[in-house]
Amino acid sequence: MKADWVTKIADRVEENVRQNKGENATVVCASGISPSGPIHLGNLREIMTVHLVAEELRSRGWTVDHIHSWDDYDRLRKVPKGVSEEYAQYIGSPYSDIPDPFGEYDSYATRYISDLVDSLTKLGIHPRYIRQSEAYRRGDYVEQIKQAMRNRLDIFDTLAEYQNLEGQKQTLEERRNAYYPFKVYCDQCHKDITRVTAYEDETARITYTCDNCGHNDSYSLYDKVEGKLVWKVDWPMRWSFEKVDFEPGGEDHSSPGSSYTVGQRIVKEVYGWQAPYFVGYAFVGMGGRSKISSSAGTSATVSSALAIIEPAILRWLYARRANNQAFDIDYGQGLLRLYEEWDGLVRQINKGVASEVNAKLFERATHTVSEEISYAKNTIPFPVLTSVLDVTQANEEQLLRIASQQLNAAEGQDVTREQLEPRFTCALNWVTNYLPDDERTHINSEFNDEAFANFNAEDQASIQMLAERLESSWNLAAITELMYSIPKIVRGLPVDAAPTNELKQAQRSFFIAIYMLICGTDTGPRIPTLLLSIGKERARLLLTPSRNGDNGQSAYELTAH
Structure with missing residues (x-):
């Protein structure tokens, strides 16, 4: 079987781990999300990519630690849609310290974290979660922060190689001397609009000034850590701290001068560790015409997708697309086609006729090494x-x-x-x-005499016969059989007559006549389902011609005499 993208990535990670850590090492796979607002389907791609690779490695006998970082110690950059503009006052403060906009959780961060954790549980994804606000404030990274501060000038030189110097007010040397790779959250206003002005390595004391409120202060990292490393240093620092072997990122992270490019150098030169194996992943969005859409301000969140897509099917969508292949998840009529495609796969699996590729995809979608993922076993379309x-x-x-x-x-x-x-x-x-x-399907309230008058004689007779025989055929199988046999009977053919082009056209004309009388359009849901849905009495009302209409009488005579 040709290796899929999950297998190929796992092969590379496995090779690197053997070389760098040894045969019995724990493989560390990492993902991370900043809980800046509702967490969408694009964010899920990072976690799902790591999860599927981790599961593949586990199936090979490796011990795997999937860590997921909540970057809740990041600053609020802008107020998302759906949140009061009053929250602009918190721009520059860490998500972990901002109150929940709707008063239900202990913080802004916890609101969006909780929503995704619930969704990941349904998807069978159970990482080891790390809240960066807690890790920093516990002092987990004090030595790593000190290491970065000691090497601040070297870090600046590395970053400067990739920076555009146009528009800079200070000279390169002035900027270099003033550079520290750490952003303090001000004790007074709790924002990161600050500048470190001095650092003493022996005591780990940081002195800073706040450009927002004018507050000046200093503290030792041994006493508290109210701040964090800048992103392009923070990421490689955590690679070395957690000994990460694999971590994907958005495709923009691997472009020249991007976080991963710079991080590769910083993790080696500052922390003496190697960058993890990296793959970029493409965008996942919300598609289709539906009542609500992302363009109208409604995010395509993971929880919104799971509200309409079975967990195993959502896993399948991500597993069957290569990590570098962008795709949309259709919230409109395309969703119906998605379910039909999935049901077709399930039938192949149950019959044992699925290809090796499809069988593997189904396995990735419906099982992890420790649990089965939810999907409907009684597959009503x-x-x-x-x-x-x-x-x-x-x-x-x-x-x-x-x-x-x-x-x-x-x-x-x-x-x-x-x-x-x-x-x-x-x-x-x-x-x-x-x-x-x-x-939506509109159902007429009374018999449509005008539409009936425009039907040909055979369709009028067929409608009358259907109305008369509903009583004795009021179940799905019988109505289905009736639908196809009536046009044959009306034309004097046996019910087992072989289909011809002429007969198929006659059946289609009959179906359109039914739709016109019930829905007022020439299409609609499957007719047997439609009739059972509206009920026997209403079906007879809408299919029985008025007795005071000539057309109704002629149709009756054609079928009854």
């Missing part, structure tokens, strides 16, 4: 569920009755909602929150 929920206005009893027929449940053994999960809830959420109003 997602379009059927959404159609019924749409037409019945989310009538659960009606849906379960139709689902029981779809699954051929035994008499007295009706399907329960729990047996349809997690798909039932995904379908309900999609119909409720994402199906545009102009794509």
Whole structure:
């Protein structure tokens, strides 16, 4: 079998670990996110990339430590959509110290961290979480900070090689002498709009001035760590501290002068360690036409995706695309096609006819080394569920009755909602929150005499016959059979007549006639599902011609005499 992208990355990581650490070492794979706001599907790509590689290595017998850093000690840069503009007062303060905008969590950071942790748990992803605000303030990195401060001039020289000097007000030498790779959070205003003015290595004392409020102060790193290394030093510092073997990043991180390029040098020259194996990953976004979209200010968050996509299917979406391949997750009608594609894969797996590539993808999507990932075992087609929920206005009893027929449940053994999960809830959420109003199925309130008058005689007769036979055929299988046999009967053909182009056109004309009478359009949900969804009485009302109409009488005569 041709190796997929996960296998190829795992091969390289494995090779590097053997060379740098030895055969029995723990492989450290790292991911990290700054909880600056709602955490979206692009962020998930970093974690999922690490998780899938870590799982591949575990399956080979390696002990793997997947660490995930919450960069909650980063500064707030801007106020995200959906948060009061009053929060502009916190720009420059660490996320961990900003109050939750909605008063439910102990901080701004915890709100967005908690939402993603819940989602990752559903996806079977369980990293070792590190909150950087806690790690810094505990003093975990004091020696590493001191190392950076001692080497501040060398670090400046490395960074300067990649900087554009245009527009700089100070000379290179002035900037070099004033440079310290550490940003203090001011004791007075709690912002990082500060400048370190002196550092004493023996006592680890930092002296600073705040350009925001004018406060001047000093403290020893041995007493507290109110601040953090600048990003291009912080990242390589943590590689050395955690002994990281693999960490991906956005494609912009690997361009010339980027964080990874600079970090490779700093981790070696300052910390005496090697950079981890790195791959860039491409963008993942929100696509499709739906009631809400990212352009309208609604983020394509991981939790929003899991509200409409089964966990195993979401894993599958990330596993089947190479890390450098961008893609969108469709929140519109494309979601229905996604479910149909997944169901096709499940059928292949159950029949034992899936290719090696697809079988491996299915395994990555549905299992980790320690657990099975949730997906619907009773696979009622997602379009059927959404159609019924749409037409019945989310009538659960009606849906379960139709689902029981779809699954051929035994008499007295009706399907329960729990047996349809997690798909039932995904379908309900999609119909409720994402199906545009102009794509909903409209159901007529009375018989459409005008439309009926425009049907040809065969379609009128077919409609009348359908209305008459609904009583004795009121189940999914019988209505389905009826749909295809009626056009044959009306034309004097046996019900087992072989399909011809002419017969197929006749059946299509009949289906359009039904849609026109029920929905007022020439398309709609599958007709058997549609009829069962609206109920027997309403179906008969909409399909039975008015007795005071000539066309209704002629249709009746054509079928009854």
